[in-house]
Amino acid sequence: MKRTTHLVLFIAALILALMAGALGPYAVYADDGVTTEPAGDEAAAAELTEDGGVEEEVVSVPEVLEQAPEGTGIVVVNEEGEILPLVTEEAQEVISSSDPMWCPEGSTPGDTSCTAGFATFAELIDALKADALLTTPRFTGNGVIWVEDTYAGNDDAQVEFDGSVLTNIGLSNLTIQGAWSGNADTNFDAAGTSDLDVSLVIANWGGNVSLKNLAIIAEDASGFGLLVDTSGGVSMNKVYVTDTEINAYGYGDGALVEALGTVDISNSQFDNNEGNGLQILSGGNVTLDTVSASGNDLTGAYVDTCVYDAVTGLCAENGLVTITSLTTGNDFNNNGVEGLVIDSGGGAALDHVQANDNGLDGAVITSADNDGTGDVDIDASEFSGNTNAYGLDVYTDGNIDLSNVTANSNGLGTFLDTTHGTGSVDVSDSVFGDSNLTGNTWTGLHIESGANVNLLNLIASYNGTNGTYVEAEGNIYVENGQFNENVHFNFPQDSGLYAESNGGNITLLDVVADGNDFGAGVVLTTNAAGTVDVSSSAPGNSHFNGNGLFGIQTSVVDGDITLEEIEASYNHNKGAYLKAYGIGNIFITGSEFTENGEHGIHASTYEGDITLTNLDVIGDDQVAATLDDNLTDIGAFLKSYNAGNIFVVNSTFNLNRFAGLVAATDSTIELTNVTANENGVNGAELYTRQTVSCRSAADGVTAVTIDVTGGEFSNNGEYGIFAKPGPAGVLNFNLPATVFGGNGIDDYLVDLSSPDVCPPPVEEPEETENPKVVISPSLPVKQDCALFTSTIHKLPNGSFVNVGCPYEGFSSMEDLPFEQLPAPLGAGTTFINGMIVRLTDADGNIIFNPDGTVTINFALPENGRGRTHSILFWDPTLNNGQGGWMKLPAFEAGTSFPLHPENPDDERLVISGVQQSGNFISITVNFSGTFVLVSP
Structure with a gap:
């Protein structure tokens, strides 16, 4: 509060006027005005000063107001007794000598409807308490408490506005406006604050509460800096509650807000408290705009609009949580436990949020309790450096939409779960690890969806386990994604991208998954008639190269697998490892498979067909041998377990260590314009499913019809074509003629012998649990x-x-x-x-x-x-x-x-x-x- 020592408020004249029965406004004398000598007991209280003057004991305004008749007003007068207009400098000086001051909403400080100004909040509260005891309180309704910008820790104990005591104003709206000019106006320094060094409490309130331009560093051992409890709403702007010290009971929180209505906080900070920074329990919507809750020993900010009811098992409320800013400024960083925790009854919308370098999670968002359904949307935000937990953890029975999100250098980058309901997950233009310095310790992005998943323009690379892990009940669509250099530990089940759908299709367009150290580039699985489609919008846009296990691994049940214009080369074990159970077919078109260890392609179906068109499957790129050379043993291994057809058209299988092409089925094999040259053993090996391995003693002998049209099978180590079609099988050559030459033993061999009988299975003893x-x-x-x-x-x-x-x-x-x-x-x-x-x-x-x-x-x-x-x-x-x-x-x-x-x-x-x-x-x-x- 601004104090001017040359101004003294004399109220003896007012007392005399009241004693005379005056009901009009009371006077406040200014400019060293001197009243008549005090009478009665007041005269006894006066003492002579050293210069012969009289030193008066000043009576406080609350003491006068207790004696004032109803309807008494206030004006400012000078020493001649003349009323001063409230807008004059002289009147402003009188007013500025006293604050805080309560005024009705819409009034100007110093109006007759305002209280006097006081040196402390405690004195103001005492005056308001006294007024509340009157039969007809004078100060009622919505009000504003004006606090001068130089107010700095005038109170020595907790400041408490208790609505159950202040019954005159406790059911009305209350605004505390700091940084006031101190004059007879409503001007305040928009960038300034009024500073408290004790805790501020507004409790049992019945109206809206608004706090503006206040800074609180509580040193009164209350265990918090600010507490607001109201059945109305709460708004704050430029409120700073920081550096609260922990008390003897272990509490040291910044701000605690409980409101039945909405809560809106903007341009505020709740930093460096020895407990939690900001806690909000609201029955309405909550909006944080440019809010910081950083550097707290426990959680930065906790927002609850669910208000969970343990009896019903449901959210009692359904407020939306919004955290927003035009640029940056919503910071929840460097907290000892969680950065940001949201338990929403009606969804959450976040943008321009930073939740980095916290002791546990960057942000945890829950919006799922049956009637607590709500979507979660996050844009332009970062959740990084939370090394002991997750960058972002979201659980909702609504939809999740992430865009322009970064989650680097966490334990696990981001975890998204909508399986409590049927929400979809959409992630676009986001990064979950993109270099050796930014990869997450474990998985970059983990999704479990109750419906569909759509991933667009993603980078999830350099993560320790999976780059991205997705389980969905519906479709999974990935476009323009990079999933490189993941799987740093020797657990080959991991991959750059793992996607599993339990009721939909999986589609990959322009996806790159290279260099995943110990696992596959991608692992794609559908379990309920879903298809898998992997393709490129242009040649070279989809590749799965240099992975520690497979380039692409796919499994479907009653659905088709389609690979179109992809490359899967230089993988350690297989380029493509494809399995179609049930009636699913496999189609591979316009793709390349070079130097893939065991198999360039390994494809098998149960009843469906396998069709290969326009492929290059090369076992040796003929670049000078290097330490990482991984020559292919068998270019392509194709098998149908139950009478599916195999069609190979316009494809090349050259320079493999053993066979260029191996195909086995009990139906038809058709090779049209196939080239299989310079393979270590045979160009093509063609079998029934029995002759390729063995026949069960209970099964009859099967056969296959083989048709070869055109093509070339030359310069192989043994045969150009080796066929074992079963005793009733046949090998047909159709025009145009097939080219043979330079094979080690002969151009082709047809072996019509019966398959061997499989040895009986070895029965393993059952292991019984005996703990x-x-x-x-x-x-x-x-x-x-x-x-x-x-x-x-x-x-x-x-x-x-x-x-x-x-x-x-x-x-x-x-x-x-x-x-x-x-x-x-x-x-x-x-x-x-x-x-x-x-x-x-x-x-x-x-x-x-x-x-x-x-x-x-x-x-x-x-x-x-x-x-x-x-x-x-x-x-x-x-x-x-x-x-x-x-x-x-x-x-x-x-x-x-x-x-x-x-x-x-x-x-x-x-x-x-x-x-x-x-x-x-x-x-x-x-x-x-x-x-x-x-x-x-």
């Missing part, structure tokens, strides 16, 4: 793999741990209650259960189980909330040995996750990620420690 079951807590139990398959430790709440064989050592397990957690969890993270698992040697030293498994199984509580769950692990190696939480990765088919691949000496491994099975949330690892089940 040793221990009720925990207990003393450490020695593993006995000679008598038991594993040791199971069970807790009374139903949770259990299964320590599998082989393992030599001891194991134990105990419950971990919330009160004994090694470190707090942030706002928005709900603790459900915890356990401590120990693997020790005979001396009690902690060890791990490198060759066996430790499966953690958390029992879900009955009637628990239907939402996602996570398992946190307390890693004692983090933070320079101080320890810290890690969020363990979600389940991905066939994928294992090194806990710390950056440290080659750390052998801890997540063998199978977090998944729900029945009423349990489980994970399989090879190490022990502290595990906690949380939601979300």
Whole structure:
């Protein structure tokens, strides 16, 4: 508050006027005006100063107002008793000597309808409390509290506006406007603030609350800087609640807002608090515009518009959460736990959000509780550097739409899940790792969709496990995507792109998946009559080269596989590995397969046909031999298991180590204008499905009809064509004539012998589970793999741990209650259960189980909330040995996750990620420690 020492408010004249029965406005004297000598007790209170003057005891305005008759007004007068217009400089100086000041909404500070100005909020509140006790309070309705820009920590204790006490204004709208000019106007410094060094509370309020241009650094040990509790709405602009220190009870939060109405916060900061930064519980929509909640010890911001009802199991509210900015400025960075947590009853829309370098997740967004359906849209945002968890984690029963999103250098880049409902997932123009420096430790992008998935203009490269992992109930469409240099660990089930549809088609257009170290370029699977179509809009736009296993791996059930104008070369094992079950067909057109190890193409169907057209399948590119030369053994291996036809047209199979082309079926093989030259053994080998291997003793002998039209089979190591079509089979040569020459033994051979009978299958003895079951807590139990398959430790709440064989050592397990957690969890993270698992040697030293498994199984509580769950692990190696939480990765088919691949000496491994099975949330690892089940 601005204090002018040469102005003193004298109110004795007012008292005398009131005693005389005056009901008009009371006077405030200015400019060192002197009233008549105080009478009665007041005269006794006056003392002489050193210069003979009189020093008066100034009576406060609240004391006068308590005695003022109803309807009393206020004006400003000078020492001659003349009324001063409120707009004059003299009047403004009088007004500016006192703040905060409450005025009715729409009034100008200093109006007769305003309170006096006070040195502190506490004095103003006392005056308002006194007014509330009057039979007819004077100060009522919507109001604004004006706080001068130089107000700086005048209050010495918590400032509390309690609507249940301030009944005169507690049901009305309240605005606190900081940075006021202090004059008889409504001017304020738009860039300035009024500063509080104690906490501010507005509680039990019944109207809207608006806070503007305030800065709060609370030093009063309240455990928070700002608390607003109202049945109306809340708005804030340029409110800064920072640096709240933790109190004796462990709380040190910035701002806590609870409102039945909407909450709108703009241009505000909630940074560097020793607890959480910003917490909002709202029954309406919430909008954050250019808001920062960074550098807090726990969670940056937690927004809840669901208001979950544990009785109904539903969201009680359905507010939309919007976080927006014209450019940048929504920052949720460098927080100790989560950056941003949203639990929305009506969806979320985010743009220009930064949630980077947090202790756990960058952002966790939930919008799924039956009636809590809502879409989640995120644009122009980044979620990077959250190395111990996920960059972005979204769970909704609506749709998800991401555009211009970056998620680099996280544990897992982005996790999107709509399986609680039937929402689709659309991701465009986004990056989930694009260099050795920005790749995510585990998977770049993980999607589980209750409907369709559309990926457009994506980069998901240089990630440790899968580049992108997709499971969908509907169609999966990927266009112009790059999935390169993933799969850094020796787990060949991983790939650059893994896509599985349970009820739709998979389409890839202009996709590149090269150099995935230990796995395939892409793995594509449909399970319910879905088709797979991989193609290029122009030659060279789709390629799957240089991968550690296959270039492209595809499996369908009753659907077709189509590859058109692609390249799959220089892969370690196979260029294309294709399987069509049921009636599905395989079509490959206009594509290249060079130097692919075992097979350039491996394609098999059950009842469907295989058609190859205009292909180049080359075993040796004839470039000088290098260390990474990977010559192809068999150019193409084609097989139909149940009478599908095989058609090969205008295709080349040259320079393979063994055969150029191998085809096997019990129906028809047609080779038209096929070239198979300079192969190490035979140009083409053509079989029935029995002669290519063996015949079951219960089956009759089958045969195949082979038609060869044109083409060339020359300069092969043994035969140009080797045919074994069964005793009733036939090899036909049609015009134009086929060219032969220079083959090592002969141009062709037809072997009509019967196939060998397969040896009887070896019956493997069934392994029966025989675990040793221990009720925990207990003393450490020695593993006995000679008598038991594993040791199971069970807790009374139903949770259990299964320590599998082989393992030599001891194991134990105990419950971990919330009160004994090694470190707090942030706002928005709900603790459900915890356990401590120990693997020790005979001396009690902690060890791990490198060759066996430790499966953690958390029992879900009955009637628990239907939402996602996570398992946190307390890693004692983090933070320079101080320890810290890690969020363990979600389940991905066939994928294992090194806990710390950056440290080659750390052998801890997540063998199978977090998944729900029945009423349990489980994970399989090879190490022990502290595990906690949380939601979300």
